[in-house]
Amino acid sequence: MQHHNGQCGLPLKVKRTVDLLVSIAVLTAFSPVLFTIGILLFLVMGDHIFFRQQRPGKYGRPFTLYKFRTMADQRDAQGQLLPDGERLTQLGRMLRLFSVDEFPQLWNVLRGDLSLVGPRPLLMQYLDRYSNEQARRHDVLPGITGWAQINGRNAISWEQKFELDVWYVDHWSIWLDLKILVLTINQVLRRHGISQNGHATAPEFQGERK
Numbered sequence: 001m002q003h004h005n006g007q008c009g010l011p012l013k014v015k016r017t018v019d020l021l022v023s024i025a026v027l028t029a030f031s032p033v034l035f036t037i038g039i040l041l042f043l044v045m046g047d048h049i050f051f052r053q054q055r056p057g058k059y060g061r062p063f064t065l066y067k068f069r070t071m072a073d074q075r076d077a078q079g080q081l082l083p084d085g086e087r088l089t090q091l092g093r094m095l096r097l098f099s100v101d102e103f104p105q106l107w108n109v110l111r112g113d114l115s116l117v118g119p120r121p122l123l124m125q126y127l128d129r130y131s132n133e134q135a136r137r138h139d140v141l142p143g144i145t146g147w148a149q150i151n152g153r154n155a156i157s158w159e160q161k162f163e164l165d166v167w168y169v170d171h172w173s174i175w176l177d178l179k180i181l182v183l184t185i186n187q188v189l190r191r192h193g194i195s196q197n198g199h200a201t202a203p204e205f206q207g208e209r210k
Contacts, residue, residue: 052064068095137165
């Protein structure tokens with residue numbers, strides 16, 4: 001069952017307009033920086049400078065997410081990828097430190113896959129692991145940043161993140177989005193909650209459903 005969350009009509013059009021205006025402004029203002037990062041990634045990692053992955057969008061519909069690559073493709077003797085922490089490059093670590101690896105997601109915002117603000121799009125395999133309440137995080141467009149990101153980011157538990165995501169779905173407003181955007185800038189500058197101890201970002205979500 002889909003829940004009413006206020007993201008419809010004029011408020012939704014205002015949200016989309018803000019998404020477009022901010023994304024275009026940021027991409028234009030930071031284009032020299034993004035071009036330089038692309039050159040550095042090409043020198044370090046070769047021609048695959050973007051990380052692409054299928055992620056669930058609104059109502060769980062899949063889309064291709066774009067980020068700057070931060071990890072190499074190093075594998076063990078059996079051909080399995082090494083743990084994330086071992087594949088994270090020095091350049092990738094710097095990009096993550098200032099959340100610069102997220103900038104290509106503005107292309108997803110322009111395409112309408114993402115909003116600037118909303119629950120973060122996680123992995124496709126998590127879809128059948130959510131409880132019914134947790135699955136409500138997909139009732140709105142996912143976002144580059146969100147209520148969970150400014151309230152702990154990767155330093156809090158999955159359960160806490162999902163509670164914050166559902167709270168956002170139920171309390172969404174344009175003003176809340178603007179508050180989250182401003183607080184996100186502060187979060188990035190403080191470089192807080194980038195990862196959990198022992199992980200490049202956070203451990204895998206194992207699920208509520210058994």
